[in-house]
Amino acid sequence: xxxxxxxxxxxxxxxxxxxxxxxxxxxxxxxxxxxxxxxxxxxxxxxxxxxxxxxxxxxxxxxxxxxxxxxxxxxxxxxxx
Amino acid sequence: xxxxxxxxxxxxxxxxxxxxxxxxxxxxxxxxxxxxxxxxxxxxxxxxxxxxxxxxxxxxxxxxxxxxxxxxxxxxxxxxxxxxxxxxxxxxxxxxxxxxxxxxxxxxxxxxxxxxxxxxxxxxxxxxxxxxxxxxxxxxxxxxxxxxxxxxxxxxxx
Numbered sequence: 001x002x003x004x005x006x007x008x009x010x011x012x013x014x015x016x017x018x019x020x021x022x023x024x025x026x027x028x029x030x031x032x033x034x035x036x037x038x039x040x041x042x043x044x045x046x047x048x049x050x051x052x053x054x055x056x057x058x059x060x061x062x063x064x065x066x067x068x069x070x071x072x073x074x075x076x077x078x079x080x081x
Numbered sequence: 082x083x084x085x086x087x088x089x090x091x092x093x094x095x096x097x098x099x100x101x102x103x104x105x106x107x108x109x110x111x112x113x114x115x116x117x118x119x120x121x122x123x124x125x126x127x128x129x130x131x132x133x134x135x136x137x138x139x140x141x142x143x144x145x146x147x148x149x150x151x152x153x154x155x156x157x158x159x160x161x162x163x164x165x166x167x168x169x170x171x172x173x174x175x176x177x178x179x180x181x182x183x184x185x186x187x188x189x190x191x192x193x194x195x196x197x198x199x200x201x202x203x204x205x206x207x208x209x210x211x212x213x214x215x216x217x218x219x220x221x222x223x224x225x226x227x228x229x230x231x232x233x234x235x236x237x238x239x
Contacts, residue, residue: 007135007207008225057140073137077227078144080134080165080204081117081177081197 001068003035007076009051012042020068028053028072029062050077084149087164088142095178098164106160106182113189114180115197121172123210123223129172135207136167144205148196155239156192158183163196165204169211195239201232 004016013035021034032053036043045051052059054073066072083105087093095116103112119132145163152161160182170176177200181192210223 006137008209010135011209011222011225054140057143075137075205076207076225078203078205079201079208079226079228079232080144080206081200 001066002071004071004073006073009042009045009074009076013039026066027062028055028060028064028066031066031072032062045076046074051075082153082158083160084146084153085160085162086142086145086149087162088136088145089164089166090168092170092174093164093166093178095164095175098162098178099180102160102162102180102182109159109182109189110184111186111189112180112182113186113193114178115193116175116179117177117197118175119170119172127210127223128212129210129223131172131211132170132176133209133211134165134167134170134176135209137205141167141205144203145200148199148203151199152181152192152196155195156181156183157185157188158192161192161196163200165200165206167206198232198235198239202228202236 001019002016003019005013021031025031025034032047036047039046052075054075055070099114106112121129123129145165149161149163152158158181162180164178166176179193179196181189183189208226210226212223
C-alpha cells in the first residue's frame with residue numbers, strides 16, 4: 001500500500017513508500033507496528049500517540065481497519081508560525 | 082468579512098502584503114500585523130542558515146484557512162490574512178505575515194496574537210533548522226522543531 005510521510009518521518013523513511021506488510025496486518029495500529037519493525041530507528045515515533053494517521057481528509061485511530069488500496073499518511077507533531 | 086491565506090513557495094515582501102491588506106480593509110480604523118523572520122541562530126546556539134518548512138499539499142492551506150476564519154468569528158475583525166512560507170527559508174527572510182483589521186485596535190491586536198498562537202501549534206507545517214550549507218544540498222541538517230510548552234500555554238489561553 002502507498003504511504004506518505006511528512007517532517008522527520010519523511011526524512012528517515014522517505015516521502016512516499018509502497019509497503020506490503022505481512023499478514024495479518026488488518027488495522028492502522030498493526031501497520032504502525034509493522035513500520036516500526038521495518039524502521040526501528042523511528043519505532044517510538046511511528047507507534048507513539050503524537051504521530052497521527054490520515055486517510056482521506058480524516059485522522060484515524062489505531063483500530064481503523066486497513067484497506068490496502070487506500071493511501072495512508074503519517075503526520076509528526078506540526079509546528080508553524 | 083474576509084479571511085485570506087497565502088502559501089508562498091518563494092520569498093514574499095511583508096511590506097507589500099501589508100500595503101495590499103490595508104488597501105482591501107477600507108473603512109477600518111485599526112490595522113495590526115506581525116511578521117516572523119528566520120533567526121540566524123537556534124535556541125541551542127547553533128548557527129542556522131535556513132529553515133526547511135515541509136507542508137501537506139492540501140491540508141496546510143486548510144489549516145491556515147481555518148485559523149484565519151476563526152479569527153474573524155472570534156474577534157470583531159472584518160479582515161484577516163495569513164501569508165506563510167514553505168520550502169527553504171533563508172536566515173533573515175520572513176516566514177510568516179499575519180494581519181487583522183477592525184474598527185478599533187483591541188480586536189485587531191488580539192486577532193493577530195491569536196492567529197500567531199494558533200499557527201505555532203495547529204498549522205500543518207513541519208519545521209527543520211538547517212546549518213551552514215543548507216539541509217537540502219549536503220549541509221548540516223538540524224533538528225525538527227516542535228511547539229514548546231510555552232507555545233501550547235499561549236494557544237490554550239484563548
